[in-house]
Amino acid sequence: MSLSVCILPGDGIGPEVTASAVRVLQQVCENAGTSLETASQPFGGAAIDTTGEPLPPATLEACKAADGVLLGAVGGPQYDAAARAGAPRPEQGLLALRQEMGLFANLRPSRLFPTLEGASPLREKIVRGTDILVVRELTGGLYFGDRREGDEEALDTLPYSRAEIERVAWTAFEAARGRRGKLCSVDKANVLASSRLWRKVIDDVSADFPEVEVKHVLVDAMAMHLVTRPSSFDVVVTENLFGDILSDELSAVVGSIGLAPSASLGAPDTPGVFEPIHGSAPDIAGTGKANPIGTILSAAMLLRFAAGMEDAAKSIEDAVETVLREGLRPFDLGGTAGTEDVTAAILKAL
Ligand SMILES: NC(=O)c1ccc[n+]([C@@H]2O[C@H](COP(=O)([O-])OP(=O)(O)OC[C@H]3O[C@@H](n4cnc5c(N)ncnc54)[C@H](O)[C@@H]3O)[C@@H](O)[C@H]2O)c1
Numbered sequence: 001m002s003l004s005v006c007i008l009p010g011d012g013i014g015p016e017v018t019a020s021a022v023r024v025l026q027q028v029c030e031n032a033g034t035s036l037e038t039a040s041q042p043f044g045g046a047a048i049d050t051t052g053e054p055l056p057p058a059t060l061e062a063c064k065a066a067d068g069v070l071l072g073a074v075g076g077p078q079y080d081a082a083a084r085a086g087a088p089r090p091e092q093g094l095l096a097l098r099q100e101m102g103l104f105a106n107l108r109p110s111r112l113f114p115t116l117e118g119a120s121p122l123r124e125k126i127v128r129g130t131d132i133l134v135v136r137e138l139t140g141g142l143y144f145g146d147r148r149e150g151d152e153e154a155l156d157t158l159p160y161s162r163a164e165i166e167r168v169a170w171t172a173f174e175a176a177r178g179r180r181g182k183l184c185s186v187d188k189a190n191v192l193a194s195s196r197l198w199r200k201v202i203d204d205v206s207a208d209f210p211e212v213e214v215k216h217v218l219v220d221a222m223a224m225h226l227v228t229r230p231s232s233f234d235v236v237v238t239e240n241l242f243g244d245i246l247s248d249e250l251s252a253v254v255g256s257i258g259l260a261p262s263a264s265l266g267a268p269d270t271p272g273v274f275e276p277i278h279g280s281a282p283d284i285a286g287t288g289k290a291n292p293i294g295t296i297l298s299a300a301m302l303l304r305f306a307a308g309m310e311d312a313a314k315s316i317e318d319a320v321e322t323v324l325r326e327g328l329r330p331f332d333l334g335g336t337a338g339t340e341d342v343t344a345a346i347l348k349a350l
C-alpha cells in the first residue's frame with residue numbers, strides 16, 4: 001500500500017512540529033509496510049514571502065491530489081502591518097484552503113490522558129474521564145459571511161443554510177452513535193436567528209437518530225459547563241466561531257493546547273486536512289520548546305481517516321500515552337522536554 005501526504009509547514013512553530021510528525025509517520029508506515037510519499041508546499045506567511053499569496057494555486061493543487069494534508073500553523077505579527085495596508089493575511093490562506101477543499105466538518109477530540117489528571121489546571125475529580133469530541137462547522141457562519149471593513153464602521157455577518165447545518169449535524173450524530181450516544185448542540189438561540197435555525201435543523205436531523213440523546217445548550221453557559229463538569233459531555237456540535245473558542249478552552253481543561261489534534265473533513269472522496277488546533281506560537285518559535293504532540297496526534301487522525309490505517313493510528317496514540325505515563329512533560333505541561341525530546345521519546349516508544 002502507498003500513502004501520499006502533502007505537508008504544509010506554514011509559519012512560526014509550524015515547520016518544527018510538522019517535521020516531528022513526519023518522522024513519526026515515516027516510522028509507523030515503515031512498521032506497517034506502507035510506502036509513504038511526502039512533499040512540502042509553501043503556505044501561509046511562508047508562501048506570502050515567496051509568492052505574494054498565502055495559498056498559491058500549486059499548493060492547492062498538491063493538496064487536492066494527495067491522500068491527506070498535514071498542516072502546521074500559519075500567521076505571525078510580522079504580517080500585520082502589510083495586511084493593514086491591504087496585503088493578504090496568512091490566515092486567509094487557511095480559510096481559502098478549507099473552503100476550496102469543502103472541509104465542512106472539523107473534528108477536535110479532547111480526551112484526558114489519565115496520567116495527566118494532576119496536570120490539568122482543574123481539580124482532578126472534575127476532569128477525570130473527560131473525553132469529548134467537538135464537531136466544529138468549518139466552512140460557514142461568521143468566517144464566511146458578508147463582510148465590510150471601514151475606518152468608521154465594520155460589519156461581519158453569520159449566515160447558515162439548512163443544508164450547511166444538516167451535513168455537519170449528520171457527521172456529529174453519526175459520531176455520537178459510534179461513541180456514548182450523547183450529543184450536545186451549542187448555539188445562541190436566545191439572540192441569534194442563525195442559531196434558531198441551527199436548533200431547528202438539529203432537532204429535525206435527530207428524528208433519524210432516535211438512539212442519540214440530544215441537548216441544546218447556550219454557548220455562554222457551555223463555556224462554564226466545560227470547566228465545571230467536562231466529563232459529562234460526549235459529542236458537542238456547534239457553529240464555526242463557537243467551535244473555535246470552545247475547543248481551545250477544552251484543550252486547556254484536559255492539559256494544554258499543545259496536545260490537541262484535529263481533522264477537517266469534507267465529502268467522502270476529498271482529502272482531509274489534519275492539523276493541531278494551536279497557532280504558530282510566535283512567542284516560542286525557534287526556541288525548540290514547541291510541543292509536537294498535537295501535530296503527531298493529527299498525523300494519527302490522518303492515518304485513520306485518510307488511509308483507514310487504524311492499527312498504525314492507534315500505535316501512535318498508544319506511544320503518546322506511554323511517554324506521558326513514563327513522566328515526559330513538554331514545556332506547556334510545566335516540564336522541560338523540548339520538541340526533539342518529545343519526538344525522540346515517541347519514536348522510541350513506537
Ligand atoms: N490553524 C492555524 O494555523 C492557527 C490556529 C490558531 C492561531 N493561528 C495564528 O497563530 C498566530 C498566533 O496566535 P495565538 O498566539 O493567538 O495562538 P497560538 O495557539 O499560536 O498560541 C497561544 C499560546 O499557546 C502556546 N502554544 C501554542 N501551541 C503550542 C505548542 N505546540 N507547544 C507549546 N506551546 C504552544 C503559545 O506559545 C502561546 O503562548 C496568529 O497569527 C493566529 O492567527 C493559526
Ligand SMILES: CC(C)[C@H](C(=O)O)[C@@H](O)C(=O)O
Nearest residue numbers: 075091094095244277278279
Ligand atoms: C487562524 C484561524 C483562522 C483559525 C480559525 O479560527 O479557524 C484557528 O484559530 C484555528 O482554530 O484553526
Ligand SMILES: [Mg+2]
Nearest residue numbers: 244245248277
Ligand atoms: Mg482556533
